[in-house]
Amino acid sequence: MSKLFRAVILGPPGSGKGTISERVANSFGLKHLSSGDFLRENIAAKTEAGVLAKTYIEKGALVPDHVMTRLMLSRLEEMTRHSWLLDGFPRTLAQAKVLNSAFELDVVISLNIPLETLKERLRHRWIHPASGRVYNMCFNPPRVQGVDDISGEPLIQHEDDRPEALVARLRHYKDVAKPVIDLYRAKGILHMFSDTETDRIWPYISSLLSTKIPTDLGDAQRVRTH
Ligand SMILES: Nc1ncnc2c1ncn2[C@H]1C[C@H](O)[C@@H](COP(=O)(O)OP(=O)(O)OP(=O)(O)O)O1
Numbered sequence: 377m378s379k380l381f382r383a384v385i386l387g388p389p390g391s392g393k394g395t396i397s398e399r400v401a402n403s404f405g406l407k408h409l410s411s412g413d414f415l416r417e418n419i420a421a422k423t424e425a426g427v428l429a430k431t432y433i434e435k436g437a438l439v440p441d442h443v444m445t446r447l448m449l450s451r452l453e454e455m456t457r458h459s460w461l462l463d464g465f466p467r468t469l470a471q472a473k474v475l476n477s478a479f480e481l482d483v484v485i486s487l488n489i490p491l492e493t494l495k496e497r498l499r500h501r502w503i504h505p506a507s508g509r510v511y512n513m514c515f516n517p518p519r520v521q522g523v524d525d526i527s528g529e530p531l532i533q534h535e536d537d538r539p540e541a542l543v544a545r546l547r548h549y550k551d552v553a554k555p556v557i558d559l560y561r562a563k564g565i566l567h568m569f570s571d572t573e574t575d576r577i578w579p580y581i582s583s584l585l586s587t588k589i590p591t592d593l594g595d596a597q598r599v600r601t602h
C-alpha cells in the first residue's frame with residue numbers, strides 16, 4: 377500500500393479552512409474531516425458525545441479536550457486506510473499532544489489572515505446548518521439568495537459571527553492556538569500562508585501538496601465526509 381498522507385489545517389474562524397479543505401479534498405482525494413461538522417452530526421444523531429458537546433457549543437465554549445480527543449481519535453481509527461486533512465482539530469495544545477501520540481503528521485497548513493479581512497468575511501458568512509455548507513454573499517453566494525444550493529433549505533448566520541462577538545472570539549482563538557502553532561513549527565512541519573484572498577493562497581498550497589502527496593492516491597479515496 378502507498379504511504380498515507382496526514383495533514384492539519386489551522387487558522388482563526390473565517391480564515392478559509394473549510395473553503396481550502398474542500399479544494400484539497402477535491403483536488404487530492406483526501407478525506408476532509410471538520411471537527412465542527414462532525415460535532416454537528418453527533419449532536420443531530422444524539423450520540424453520547426453529541427449530547428455532551430451540545431451544552432458547551434450552545435454557550436459558545438470549546439468542547440472539553442477529553443471529549444473532543446475521544447470523539448476525533450475514534451473517528452480517525454476508522455480511517456486508518458485513508459489519507460486525511462483535519463480542520464478544526466486540534467484546537468488546543470492538549471489535543472495536539474494526543475493527536476501526536478497517535479499519528480505522525482506530514483504537513484500542517486497555517487492560515488494567517490488579517491483581522492479586518494476575517495471580520496469582513498464572517499459578517500457575510502451564511503451556513504446551511506444541517507450539512508455545514510458555507511457561503512459568502514460576495515465570494516461564493518448561493519444560487520438563490522438565502523437558500524442552500526443542494527437541499528433548498530434556508531441558510532442561517534452564526535450568532536457568534538456577529539461583529540460584536542467577533543473580536544473577543546478571535547483574540548481567544550489566538551491565545552489557544554499559539555502553543556499549537558509553536559509545537560508544529562518546532563517539529564518542522566508548519567507551512568504558514570498569509571494573504572487576504574483564498575484564491576491567491578490556493579496555488580501555493582496546491583503546489584506544496586503536489587510535492588508531498590503520493591501520486592497514486594486513487595479515486596477510491598475521493599470520498600468526502602459531508
Ligand atoms: N477541536 C475542538 N475543540 C473544542 N471545541 C471544538 C473543536 N472544534 C469545534 N469545537 C466547538 C467550538 C465551536 O463552538 C463549535 C463549532 O465549531 P466550528 O464549526 O469549528 O466553528 P467555529 O465558529 O468555532 O470556527 P470556524 O469559523 O473556524 O469554523 O464546536
Ligand SMILES: Nc1nc2c(ncn2[C@@H]2O[C@H](COP(=O)(O)OP(=O)(O)O)[C@@H](O)[C@H]2O)c(=O)[nH]1
Pocket residue numbers: 387388389390391392393394395396497498500501502510511512513514515516572573574575
Ligand atoms: N471575500 C472572500 N471570502 C472568502 C474567501 N475565502 C473564504 N471566504 C468566505 O469567508 C468565510 C469563511 O470561510 P471558511 O472557509 O468558512 O473559514 P473557516 O472558518 O476558517 O473554516 C466563508 O463565508 C467563505 O465563503 C476569500 O478569499 N474572499
